[in-house]
Amino acid sequence: MLKKRIIPxxxxxxxxxxxxxxxxxxxxxxxxxxxxxxxxxxxxxELVFLDISAxxxxxxxxxxxxxxxxxxxxxxxxxxxxxxxxEDARLLLQSGADKVSINSAAVLNPELITQISDAFGSQSLxxxxxxxxxxxxxxxxxxxxxxxxxxxxxDWAKKVEELGAGxxxxxxxxxxxxxxxxxxxxxxxxxxxxSIPVIASGGAGNSQHFTDLFTKTEVSAGLAASIFHFNxxxxxxxxxxxxxxxxxxx
Numbered sequence: 001m002l003k004k005r006i007i008p009x010x011x012x013x014x015x016x017x018x019x020x021x022x023x024x025x026x027x028x029x030x031x032x033x034x035x036x037x038x039x040x041x042x043x044x045x046e047l048v049f050l051d052i053s054a055x056x057x058x059x060x061x062x063x064x065x066x067x068x069x070x071x072x073x074x075x076x077x078x079x080x081x082x083x084x085x086x087e088d089a090r091l092l093l094q095s096g097a098d099k100v101s102i103n104s105a106a107v108l109n110p111e112l113i114t115q116i117s118d119a120f121g122s123q124s125l126x127x128x129x130x131x132x133x134x135x136x137x138x139x140x141x142x143x144x145x146x147x148x149x150x151x152x153x154x155d156w157a158k159k160v161e162e163l164g165a166g167x168x169x170x171x172x173x174x175x176x177x178x179x180x181x182x183x184x185x186x187x188x189x190x191x192x193x194x195s196i197p198v199i200a201s202g203g204a205g206n207s208q209h210f211t212d213l214f215t216k217t218e219v220s221a222g223l224a225a226s227i228f229h230f231n232x233x234x235x236x237x238x239x240x241x242x243x244x245x246x247x248x249x250x
Contacts, residue, residue: 005221040073051081070096117164179205188217
């Protein structure tokens with residue numbers, strides 16, 4: 001059985017790490033390179049670095065920051081935000097990213113999934129899916145969670161795997177920033193219908209939420225932001241708790 005991973009997420013806006021609730025009310029959480037370095041030294045298994053305003057503002061993620069990050073850390077990291085082409089992905093991978101993540105661009109141009117996967121291998125591509133529960137069904141949202149696609153989350157997850165994604169990052173918008181726990185049911189449903197690793201995001205508030213995630217679902221990783229950024233749950237402490245629950249972690 002694969003060991004579970006703990007992944008801090010650094011949402012970047014205007015060169016700073018920010019954190020909000022349900023994608024709104026963003027608060028400053030620090031310098032991305034400093035935070036990344038801290039996590040690398042303090043037990044994070046991977047990092048996800050998302051330029052959350054890149055897609056909306058039609059600009060590319062800053063490759064210079066990726067280069068800086070790659071010099072400071074020694075764990076794998078994924079970069080997303082504003083990637084519209086194979087060339088965009090190539091620039092970030094050449095700048096030092098281990099994987100790239102696409103979200104809105106994957107929905108608007110599904111062929112991009114296959115193109116990036118073919119060019120660099122499926123292990124280099126994470127497809128991020130922002131989902132929201134409406135009338136008992138979970139739907140895919142794009143453009144920073146501002147636009148509904150009308151596509152069911154389960155259907156899109158299966159399609160994305162077929163197109164060549166190597167990993168999924170599922171964020172529940174309903175749970176995001178709530179600190180009430182992950183969206184266990186839908187996350188588990190998705191992880192059961194695909195054979196690629198699934199990272200769960202949205203709702204982590206304490207160690208128990210990660211225990212629930214790893215014992216009640218088949219996901220391979222749990223991602224969180226504010227509880228790590230504001231040191232509410234140190235990663236080393238979280239890993240110790242998970243070990244006492246006999247959960248196999250990195």
